Amino acid sequence: MLTMFVVLDGWDIGAGALHFLVAKNDPERRQVIAAIGPLWSWHEVWLVAAGGTFVLAFPELMAVSFSGFYLALWMVLWSFVLRGISIEVGGHINDSLWRSGWDFVFAASNVLLAILFGTALGNVIRGVPIDGSGMFSMSLFTDFTARGRVGILDWYTLSVAVFATVLLSAHGATYLRLKTVGPVHERSVRLARLLWSVTPALFVVVSVETSVVRPELFQAMFQRPLAWISVVVIGAAVWALATGLRGRAESRAFAGSCGVIAGLLAGAGASLFPVVLHSTLSPEHSMTAYSGATAERGLRTALFWWPVAVALALTYFFVIMRIYSGKVRPSQDTQGY
Amino acid sequence: MDDAAFWHRLQFAFTITYHYLFPQLTMGLAWFLVYWKWRALRAGDERCAAAARFWAKIFGLTFAVGVVTGIPMEFQFGTNWSGFAKYAGGVVGQTLAMEGMFAFMLESAFVGALVWGEERLGPRMHFLAALGVAIGSWLSAYFILVTNAFMQHPVGHTVHGSGVLVIQDLAAYLLNEWALIQFAHNQAAALVTGTFAVTAVGAFYALRGEHTRQASMYLRHGTAVGLVATVLVAFPTGDAQAKIVAKYQEPALAAMEGRFETGPMAEITLIGQPNVKERRLDNPIRLPGLLSFLAYGTFHADVRGLDAFPQETWPTNIELLYYAFHVMAGLGTIFIGLMALSVLQRLRGQLESGRPLLWALMLAFPFPFIANTAGWITAELGRQPWLVYGLYRTDQGYSTVVSSGDVLFTLIGMAGMYFVLGLLYLYLIGREVAHGPDAIQPSPYGESAEAKGTIG
Numbered sequence: 001m002l003t004m005f006v007v008l009d010g011w012d013i014g015a016g017a018l019h020f021l022v023a024k025n026d027p028e029r030r031q032v033i034a035a036i037g038p039l040w041s042w043h044e045v046w047l048v049a050a051g052g053t054f055v056l057a058f059p060e061l062m063a064v065s066f067s068g069f070y071l072a073l074w075m076v077l078w079s080f081v082l083r084g085i086s087i088e089v090g091g092h093i094n095d096s097l098w099r100s101g102w103d104f105v106f107a108a109s110n111v112l113l114a115i116l117f118g119t120a121l122g123n124v125i126r127g128v129p130i131d132g133s134g135m136f137s138m139s140l141f142t143d144f145t146a147r148g149r150v151g152i153l154d155w156y157t158l159s160v161a162v163f164a165t166v167l168l169s170a171h172g173a174t175y176l177r178l179k180t181v182g183p184v185h186e187r188s189v190r191l192a193r194l195l196w197s198v199t200p201a202l203f204v205v206v207s208v209e210t211s212v213v214r215p216e217l218f219q220a221m222f223q224r225p226l227a228w229i230s231v232v233v234i235g236a237a238v239w240a241l242a243t244g245l246r247g248r249a250e251s252r253a254f255a256g257s258c259g260v261i262a263g264l265l266a267g268a269g270a271s272l273f274p275v276v277l278h279s280t281l282s283p284e285h286s287m288t289a290y291s292g293a294t295a296e297r298g299l300r301t302a303l304f305w306w307p308v309a310v311a312l313a314l315t316y317f318f319v320i321m322r323i324y325s326g327k328v329r330p331s332q333d334t335q336g337y
Numbered sequence: 338m339d340d341a342a343f344w345h346r347l348q349f350a351f352t353i354t355y356h357y358l359f360p361q362l363t364m365g366l367a368w369f370l371v372y373w374k375w376r377a378l379r380a381g382d383e384r385c386a387a388a389a390r391f392w393a394k395i396f397g398l399t400f401a402v403g404v405v406t407g408i409p410m411e412f413q414f415g416t417n418w419s420g421f422a423k424y425a426g427g428v429v430g431q432t433l434a435m436e437g438m439f440a441f442m443l444e445s446a447f448v449g450a451l452v453w454g455e456e457r458l459g460p461r462m463h464f465l466a467a468l469g470v471a472i473g474s475w476l477s478a479y480f481i482l483v484t485n486a487f488m489q490h491p492v493g494h495t496v497h498g499s500g501v502l503v504i505q506d507l508a509a510y511l512l513n514e515w516a517l518i519q520f521a522h523n524q525a526a527a528l529v530t531g532t533f534a535v536t537a538v539g540a541f542y543a544l545r546g547e548h549t550r551q552a553s554m555y556l557r558h559g560t561a562v563g564l565v566a567t568v569l570v571a572f573p574t575g576d577a578q579a580k581i582v583a584k585y586q587e588p589a590l591a592a593m594e595g596r597f598e599t600g601p602m603a604e605i606t607l608i609g610q611p612n613v614k615e616r617r618l619d620n621p622i623r624l625p626g627l628l629s630f631l632a633y634g635t636f637h638a639d640v641r642g643l644d645a646f647p648q649e650t651w652p653t654n655i656e657l658l659y660y661a662f663h664v665m666a667g668l669g670t671i672f673i674g675l676m677a678l679s680v681l682q683r684l685r686g687q688l689e690s691g692r693p694l695l696w697a698l699m700l701a702f703p704f705p706f707i708a709n710t711a712g713w714i715t716a717e718l719g720r721q722p723w724l725v726y727g728l729y730r731t732d733q734g735y736s737t738v739v740s741s742g743d744v745l746f747t748l749i750g751m752a753g754m755y756f757v758l759g760l761l762y763l764y765l766i767g768r769e770v771a772h773g774p775d776a777i778q779p780s781p782y783g784e785s786a787e788a789k790g791t792i793g
Binding site for chain 1: 402405412415419420423427430431435438439442501736738739747754761765
């Protein structure tokens with residue numbers, strides 16, 4: 001579910017982060033926002049649904065991690081609020097200063113969200129200072145080393161954040177390439193190529209860093225079937241992306257882009273399992289999926305209704321994609337944005 | 338500053354109170370939109386179609402603010418109430434996840450289509466979008482109220498070996514008696530908010546002499562639904578709510594009425610100030626026997642006062658609980674009177690010409706927000722000192738790793754942001770109302786009217 005959110009909202013965030021790069025004037029910026037406007041709340045729903053499922057499945061994990069990341073999480077929440085407002089409010093008044101201001105808020109909050117998500121992922125992979133009480137709380141940064149009493153930011157989580165920002169921007173550019181025509185389209189094409197060619201290099205860097213910070217993860221990866229599946233998914237997605245980017249197959253490139261992100265997240269999850277929150281202080285304080293999961297009964301109960309809900313959600317998803325299929329043109333058809 | 342529990346509570350109270358100002362309006366308006374879209378579809382009523390277009394814009398703006406202010410709520414269970422999340426997450430997580438999966442998905446999938454998709458969808462699908470949004474928002478409310486009802490009156494759970502709660506009987510949990518009654522009461526109240534908004538805009542246009550055909554329709558539909566809704570809030574739903582509080586939360590009932598002594602023929606208090614230190618009610622004006630009757634069905638029933646309960650089970654803020662309850666009940670009564678008078682005047686054909694009454698209807702729209710908020714304060718303060726009634730105390734539930742200073746910091750940040758958000762919201766709603774319903778083209782915002790079939 002979380003993967004679904006990242007893939008879906010990732011394109012909003014990515015497109016938003018690139019806002020000023022792809023769109024050079026007001027009608028073009030309206031066009032970018034219109035490409036994601038009708039969809040953003042629908043994407044955030046996945047976050048809400050994932051959050052609810054999180055409470056249900058891993059109450060203890062949620063309790064420990066959310067209170068531990070207290071201030072960082074509030075920054076995420078504020079960014080969400082700001083982004084939502086800027087989309088909804090920006091287009092309501094036809095005044096260039098008003099719009100520029102909200103465009104800036106929109107772009108800034110999206111960049112911040114991309115960085116924060118990357119940082120969060122970096123923290124989960126690196127681990128957090130859980131102590132004997134089973135809780136942790138950390139400062140924004142300590143000495144920037146990735147061991148012992150770590151902070152939220154260190155060299156490792158920062159580089160994951162950079163990677164995530166580039167990756168989500170590339171994803172966003174691929175989405176805009178699919179959804180727009182005109183100059184925005186041209187710039188998205190160029191940016192998508194550029195960003196996607198930088199991404200593999202960054203990926204190698206981050207992987208090497210990961211093997212330094214958590215060497216055991218790569219060993220674990222080879223033993224897990226889910227990790228193998230995710231490698232296959234990434235491979236196929238990269239192929240789709242590469243061929244899609246070279247030619248005119250915009251949907252294929254976009255599908256590939258979604259696949260890459262989903263595959264990377266699934267792979268990371270599979271290699272971390274069963275530890276869900278690693279302790280940098282001492283391994284026996286780490287939280288595992290078994291200690292984090294609610295008593296089985298709750299999950300088994302949920303399994304009755306959960307598949308029904310997912311099926312319904314996917315139905316809505318296809319209905320929506322049909323409704324909003326097609327390209328967004330500049331200066332007309334901006335649906336109030 | 339060292340009372341961290343207080344700051345955690347204040348923060349949650351603030352964010353949820355602010356958030357709920359918006360959903361109550363969207364839930365109330367949703368069925369108006371459905372009705373107008375249905376009339377437009379069936380009878381080809383152009384006036385209803387225009388009304389739906391206008392109110393859909395207000396709905397969309399309100400919905401968006403509801404979404405952005407709602408997202409923090411769910412995170413706060415983890416950030417600020419980690420003890421509670423650990424203790425009851427296995428139970429309340431069920432409905433929180435269901436809300437997201439079943440209700441919120443449906444709602445937000447179609448809200449965009451409702452607000453922007455009229456031309457692209459065609460009349461039938463657009464009506465279905467309105468219906469989907471309405472059902473989704475009410476379903477959403479149900480799941481959230483089941484979650485709250487569990488905190489008020491826990492059922493369907495069992496205590497796991499490690500001391501945390503797990504779900505035992507999903508059906509019992511979902512069909513909690515408390516949830517059903519609270520849902521009826523709360524949704525009727527949301528409908529009141531919606532009708533007062535529709536009526537107020539109608540009265541505004543009528544007083545200014547603009548958009549007269551729309552105005553008269555808003556007044557007609559608003560007051561008709563308004564009378565039904567205001568009566569439903571009091572009876573049977575409010576009555577049932579009071580009885581269930583009397584049944585399961587006796588100390589809360591005593592505190593709501595400022596009743597310190599036990600005795601038969603219990604009065605209801607119209608006016609008076611609770612004096613907790615001296616354990617009495619100052620300058621009370623009371624109607625004897627009515628509380629006994631309302632709570633237990635007979636005038637002679639014994640109603641236990643706060644003296645019958647150990648002080649550590651008293652609600653922690655008796656004064657506020659008392660005032661909130663009386664504000665809610667008093668406003669509810671006035672609402673019925675106002676709507677009854679309006680309907681009467683309408684039947685006599687004098688509603689649109691009687692300026693004093695139009696003024697009253699126009700200025701009345703904030704009061705349902707106050708009454709709804711006061712009602713929720715009553716419900717939540719009445720639950721204290723428990724977080725899960727009878728099982729888990731509020732001062733066990735907050736995140737001990739988060740210091741009160743950090744909470745205060747985020748609370749101030751949130752307050753500042755919500756203040757700006759509130760200003761923007763009021764400003765934009767004001768603009769929409771000033772533009773009025775007659776200027777809107779079928780595909781809203783003018784500039785997109787000529788672009789057909791390419792909405793992306």
